[in-house]
Structures are given as C-alpha cells and as structure tokens.
Amino acid sequence: MLARYAAHDEATRGRRYPEAAPQYRSEYQRDRDRIVHASAFRRLVYKTQVFVNHEGDMYRTRLTHSMEVAQIGRSIALALNLNEALTEAICLAHDLGHTPFGHAGQDALNECMREYGGFEHNMQSLRVVDELEERYAEFPGLNLTFECREGILKHCSLANARTLGDIGERFIKRQQPGLEAQLANLADEIAYNNHDVDDGLRAGLIDMQELREVRIFARQLQAVEQRYPGVSGRRQVNEVVRRMINGIVVDVIESSAARIAAAAPESIDAVRAHGSALVEMSEAVHREHLELKQFLREKLYRHYRVQRMTRKARTVVSGLFSAFIDDVLLMPDEHREIARRFEAELGLAGRARAVADYVAGMTDRYAISEHDRIFVPAHRS
Numbered sequence: 001m002l003a004r005y006a007a008h009d010e011a012t013r014g015r016r017y018p019e020a021a022p023q024y025r026s027e028y029q030r031d032r033d034r035i036v037h038a039s040a041f042r043r044l045v046y047k048t049q050v051f052v053n054h055e056g057d058m059y060r061t062r063l064t065h066s067m068e069v070a071q072i073g074r075s076i077a078l079a080l081n082l083n084e085a086l087t088e089a090i091c092l093a094h095d096l097g098h099t100p101f102g103h104a105g106q107d108a109l110n111e112c113m114r115e116y117g118g119f120e121h122n123m124q125s126l127r128v129v130d131e132l133e134e135r136y137a138e139f140p141g142l143n144l145t146f147e148c149r150e151g152i153l154k155h156c157s158l159a160n161a162r163t164l165g166d167i168g169e170r171f172i173k174r175q176q177p178g179l180e181a182q183l184a185n186l187a188d189e190i191a192y193n194n195h196d197v198d199d200g201l202r203a204g205l206i207d208m209q210e211l212r213e214v215r216i217f218a219r220q221l222q223a224v225e226q227r228y229p230g231v232s233g234r235r236q237v238n239e240v241v242r243r244m245i246n247g248i249v250v251d252v253i254e255s256s257a258a259r260i261a262a263a264a265p266e267s268i269d270a271v272r273a274h275g276s277a278l279v280e281m282s283e284a285v286h287r288e289h290l291e292l293k294q295f296l297r298e299k300l301y302r303h304y305r306v307q308r309m310t311r312k313a314r315t316v317v318s319g320l321f322s323a324f325i326d327d328v329l330l331m332p333d334e335h336r337e338i339a340r341r342f343e344a345e346l347g348l349a350g351r352a353r354a355v356a357d358y359v360a361g362m363t364d365r366y367a368i369s370e371h372d373r374i375f376v377p378a379h380r381s
C-alpha cells in the first residue's frame with residue numbers, strides 16, 4: 001500500500017553506523033522503538049508545553065503533546081499511503097531536545113549560548129538522538145535512519161547546516177525533506193494550536209466569548225450548538241476542539257493528495273527535489289489557522305500569568321547556566337567530566353556546550369530544584 005514517493009526501507013539513505021537489517025521489524029519501526037526506549041523520551045513527561053509542570057495535572061506536557069502529534073501524523077500518513085512507522089518516529093522524537101519550560105526555556109538558553117554558537121531546540125533534538133543518548137555498546141546515540149533524522153531537524157540556520165554534513169545539505173540547497181517529515185511538522189502545529197485552546201480554556205486564561213471571534217472555532221461551535229443545544233462545559237469544548245482537529249486533518253489529507261497528484265513524484269528523492277512542500281493545508285484553512293495562532297499569541301501566550309511563568313523560566317535557566325559556566329565544579333561529576341573534555345577540545349565554547357546539554361536535558365521540576373540547591377542558602381545541596 002505504500003506509495004512510490006513514500007519512504008521505503010530499501011531506499012533508505014541508511015544509518016551513520018551501518019547495522020544489519022532488523023529481523024521482524026522495518027527499519028523505521030526500529031527507529032520508533034529506539035525513541036520510545038530513550039531516556040530523553042521519558043523525561044518529556046515532566047517538561048512543559050505552555051503551563052509549567054506543577055501548575056496542574058490536567059495540562060499537556062511534552063510527552064502527551066508528542067503522542068497527540070504522533071496520532072495526527074499517523075492518521076494523515078495512512079490516508080496518503082505514506083510510511084506510518086517513520087511518521088510516528090519523527091513525531092515522537094521531534095521535541096526530545098526541548099529545554100525545560102517550553103519556549104521560554106529555549107529562548108533563555110539561546111540567549112546564554114549567543115557567543116558560543118547558540119541553542120536551537122531542533123538541533124538539540126538531533127544532538128540527543130545522534131550523540132547524547134547512551135544506550136548501545138556499538139555507537140553513541142540511537143543511530144537512527146537518515147530519513148528519521150531529516151524529519152527531526154525541521155529548521156536550522158545556514159551556519160549550523162554547514163556543520164552537519166549530509167543532514168544539513170537540504171537547507172543549503174533549499175530542498176524539501178521527505179513527505180513523512182513534512183507531515184510530522186504540520187501535525188505538530190495542528191496539535192499544539194488545538195490543545196493550547198483546550199488548555200487555555202481549562203486554565204481560564206481565555207474564554208468562549210473571545211473565541212467566537214476566531215472563525216475556525218466559531219464555525220465548529222455554531223455547529224455543535226445547533227446539533228447539541230443542551231451540551232455545555234467540558235463536553236462542548238471537547239466536541240468543538242475535536243471537530244477543529246478533524247476538519248484540519250481532512251483538509252490536509254485532501255489538499256496534499258491533490259498537490260501530490262499534480263506533482264506526481266516518482267520517489268522520495270523527487271519529493272526532496274520538488275520546489276515546494278507537498279503536504280500542506282489548503283489556502284483557506286491555512287489562513288484560518290493563522291488567525292487562531294494569532295489569537296493564541298495575543299490572548300494566551302502574552303497573558304500575564306503565562307508571562308510570569310516565562311519570567312521564572314528565564315530566571316531558572318539563565319541562573320543555572322551562568323552558575324555552571326562560571327564554575328564547572330558545581331555540576332555533578334559526570335557532567336563536570338564532559339565539560340572538561342569538551343573544553344580541552346573546543347575551549348570555552350566546548351564548556352558552554354556541555355553546560356547547555358546538561359541544562360537542556362533537565363525536566364521542569366529538576367531544573368527548579370537544581371536552582372534551589374545552588375541559590376537558596378537554606379536548601380540542601
């Protein structure tokens with residue numbers, strides 16, 4: 001059933017360290033399974049999406065977010081006859097390099113790393129699967145396929161692309177990744193825009209009245225009110241969000257199928273060489289989706305309570321970074337050793353990279369308690 005332009009095992013560009021083919025699984029199933037067993041994957045459960053982990057148990061974490069992305073990705077992959085296992089692997093791995101405290105944490109760490117090559121969470125996700133995971137005797141990292149790594153590295157600056165060899169090439173040549181990677185990227189957006197509406201309503205930071213101004217929400221709300229006049233509260237919200245996700249997913253499937261049919265790529269390499277992405281929303285839905293994003297930016301991400309969490313995140317991340325870079329003796333033995341090793345090789349930038357790896361790998365709650373252990377005099381060290 002796999003389309004000729006999907007990712008096929010036989011056509012993989014392979015792994016960095018050659019391995020025998022898996023016995024009872026496909027190459028991409030093996031990728032997915034390695035990701036599920038990674039320690040960075042388990043840590044996603046205590047990493048924030050928008051709401052800091054201790055705000056409550058009802059909100060999305062990066063783990064549940066990644067699972068929702070994978071669900072949406074798999075649905076689209078199956079409908080378009082793309083590789084489901086590869087799509088799932090990319091979706092589950094896409095946020096492995098995320099810092100604690102969501103985007104606030106990543107911005108703070110990027111700021112700290114400005115003189116040392118910067119910090120991008122996409123690059124870090126690739127670094128986690130290529131270098132930082134320690135699970136196999138034969139190689140560092142997870143040794144994933146090229147196609148999976150290509151999907152994980154969604155964006156990257158040109159300067160960084162030049163340091164990445166074959167995986168960075170497409171940013172220099174302005175090529176596309178495979179369709180599974182394109183759709184994982186879109187599934188991420190669909191998932192977070194919709195679940196942030198849900199979490200924002202649940203937290204009381206936005207309300208239904210405001211959301212009536214957003215076309216894509218208003219249309220589904222009207223349909224739900226007409227069909228189920230007696231339904232309100234959580235069931236109403238969930239019915240609306242469910243319909244929004246379904247509407248966008250159906251739109252992506254139909255408009256992508258049309259684009260793919262028109263381009264008629266013969267292989268994944270033809271997809272890569274095509275001038276534009278082939279997995280996309282239609283123009284109309286894309287516009288509505290942007291309107292929803294804009295709404296969330298203004299009403300939710302800039303809400304004073306979210307801004308306060310953002311502020312705290314910055315304090316914790318930059319506090320930890322500067323304490324560790326000033327004095328690597330403050331880091332646990334294992335990380336101190338890595339910092340020394342990187343510094344011997346790359347100077348201060350190496351030390352900074354080791355500190356960034358350590359801080360980025362922390363969960364929200366671990367970062368907060370590390371911060372307390374270092375800066376709060378009465379706290380146990």
Ligand code: MG
Nearest residue numbers: 065094095188
């Ligand atoms: Mg994401």
